[in-house]
Amino acid sequence: MAAPDIAAALQAGFAAAGCDGTLHVRDLATGAEVGLEADRPMVPASVFKVLVALEFYARAAEGSIDPAKQTDLRPAVVTPGPTGLSNFQDPVRLSLRDLARQMMTVSDNAATDVLIARVGLDAINARALTCGCRETRIVSDLKAMLDAMAVELEFRTYAELLAAQAGKLGPAAQAGSLDPARLDAVAALDPARGSRTTARDMTTLLASIWADGAALPPACATLREVMGQQVTRRLEPAVPDGGTLAxxxxxxxxxxxxxxxVIGWPDGGRYAVAVFTRAHQPFAGAAAINAEMARAVKLGVEAVRQA
Structure with a gap:
């Protein structure tokens, strides 16, 4: 765990940014580690898509799934999300492996649920356990989770909830859809009732993927490649010049x-990192929290490099 001075700096930084945070950093070569509440259950959100991708690529490498198999999708009926296929205007046909790339690079919810339907939640959770993720559990696909959230907030579907949040259903509906107390009561935001993981579990998972232990080596290599292509890069400020981020x-x-x-250092060092945050106020302070996530990871990597 973190030395007291590092833990205090991490806690102070998260508090100043307007959030609670957990962190774990692991040197993939030496095993040296730094953490802050690394075993505290947290809501994974789209981080869990790494587990979906791992199971898909594992099955493809084993030959039990054809990654080139084509799938027809209609934007109006797929799982909604802020990016990806649900925002297309026309039907599309994509291979399963292109859906996996959509899921990992732009966090496409529709692509994710197609892949979950192919490989199954039981298999995803079983592989997580074999990788050493003992506190991780994914309880539903995204459509079920999002629609359940909407119902808990007294809307019929997630699409209707999004319309309310955008102000399309009037001021009263908008206020109800954004009420912090009501939002905090939904199961999806409670790791005791919804999907859950820990920062330590996620660096354990990453260590297994980077060591080719999570699945056959070609599966792990493909997953590492697509993680390096993610568009959102909250941790980019923690990466030194000449370094890499997947x-x-x-x-x-x-x-x-x-x-x-995993952050790669120019000298060859590689560090698995996981940072989870929960904002004190919903829909506020995103820039400050993102900046603090990167600062905390940088501090953690520097600490393990000095260990």
Whole structure:
């Protein structure tokens, strides 16, 4: 765990940014580690898509799934999300491996649920456990989670909830859809009732992927490649000049902002990092929280490099 002075600096930084945070950093060569509440259960949000991708690529490498198999999708009926296929205007046909790339690079919810339907939640959770993720559990696909959130907030579907939040259903509906107390009561934002993980579990997962232990080596290599292509890069400021970042971000309802990944140092060092945050006020302070996530990771990596 972190030395007292590092832990205090991390806690102070998260508090000043307007959030609570957990962190774990692991040197992939030496095993040296630094953490802040690294075993505290947290909401994974889209970080869990690494687990979906891992199971898909593992099955493809084993030959039980054809990654080139084509799938027809209609934007009006797929799982909604802020990016990806649900925002297209016309039907599309994509291979499963292109759906996986959509899921990892732009966090496409529709692509994610197609892949979950192919590989199954039980298999995803079982592989997480074999990778050493003992506190991680994914309880539903995204459509079920988002629609359940909407119902808990007294809307019929997630699409209707989004319309309310955008002000399309009137001021009363908008106020109700954004009420902090009501949002905090939904199961998806409670790791005791919804999907959950920990910062330590996620660096354990990353260590397994980077060591080719999570699945056959070609599967792990492909996953590492697509993680390096993610568009959202909250941790980019923690990467030194000449370094690399392969990561997956996650966010949910203005409360949750997360990112996990592996930072490569120019001298060859590699560091698995996981940072999870929960904003004190929903839909507020995103820039400050993102900046603090990167600062905390940088501080953690510097600490393990000096260990």
């Amino acid at each position: 990561a997956k971000s996650g966010g949910l309802f203005g409360r949750v902002r997360n990112e996990i990944g």
